[in-house]
């Protein structure tokens with residue numbers, strides 16, 4: 435694992451992937467990479483093709499075209515070899531209800547290659563539940579067990595489906611901490627999520643899918659920046675800036691002025707900031723407060739998905 439992580443080669447390289455269900459192209463030509471020590475978020479509306487893509491990568495479905503390489507192993511040529519390098523925690527992977535946590539971990543260890551099963555149970559805070567049947571676990575305990583099972587065989591690539599779904603905020607926070615530890619160990623993680631706060635917190639990059647294609651990719655911050663970054667600029671001065679000067683500062687941006695408060699929106703707000711600095715440098719007017727608002731990742735993705743669907 436460490437050697438693979440150190441090599442810098444992608445842990446996942448998907449190229450030109452197509453997956454059809456009948457006449458529907460659920461995945462219509464997708465390229466995707468995950469590097470060692472990177473968490474990539476897979477976002478998109480219901481039906482965008484995320485599950486179909488993940489099922490192909492996890493070896494649960496056969497693509498109609500394209501290639502998948504996991505830590506350098508071509509999944510088309512060596513599906514079993516590729517599958518061993520990829521740990522998967524899907525929502526649809528049910529836990530065996532009547533088996534205990536320890537029995538489940540032992541069973542997966544037999545199926546996927548030996549592991550320090552007691553160590554894994556401890557590490558995921560499940561030692562107190564080792565003898566409990568899976569059907570009695572809470573949502574958070576189930577998620578932790580699913581992640582522990584995905585790690586059996588020490589795969590360098592992990593695929594997680596909605597990892598924080600249904601968890602209360604404190605437990606979700608702990609769980610996110612666990613995921614970050616896995617990233618620091620050099621693993622690559624691909625996370626499908628509808629939770630944009632989760633994506634913004636965890637992901638180094640996000641890939642947005644719509645209608646089977648990738649419509650945007652980049653770091654959460656870069657996507658917001660590309661989409662215009664600043665959406666509103668609120669400036670309070672003392673005394674108020676005269677109307678005519680305020681209009682010059684606004685340029686092509688909208689301006690709402692109420693005494694000492696000016697709110698600029700809708701134009702090139704970086705240019706507004708520059709003109710504001712220049713205009714006030716020579717006037718006897720002080721800036722009392724300045725606040726910026728940026729687009730949320732959520733608003734941005736809703737807009738992108740609408741654009742791609744329309």
Ligand SMILES: Nc1ncnc2c1ncn2[C@@H]1O[C@H](COP(=O)(O)OP(=O)(O)OP(=O)(O)O)[C@@H](O)[C@H]1O
Nearest residue numbers: 455456458460478479480481482483484485486487
């Ligand atoms: N087994 C199937 N048979 C027919 N069509 C399918 C099948 N599985 C998925 N599809 C279709 O493929 C498209 C992509 O579905 P997919 O489940 O991959 O999307 P998704 O992004 O995972 O959605 P969600 O967020 O709702 O889970 C949808 O139009 C869906 O109806």
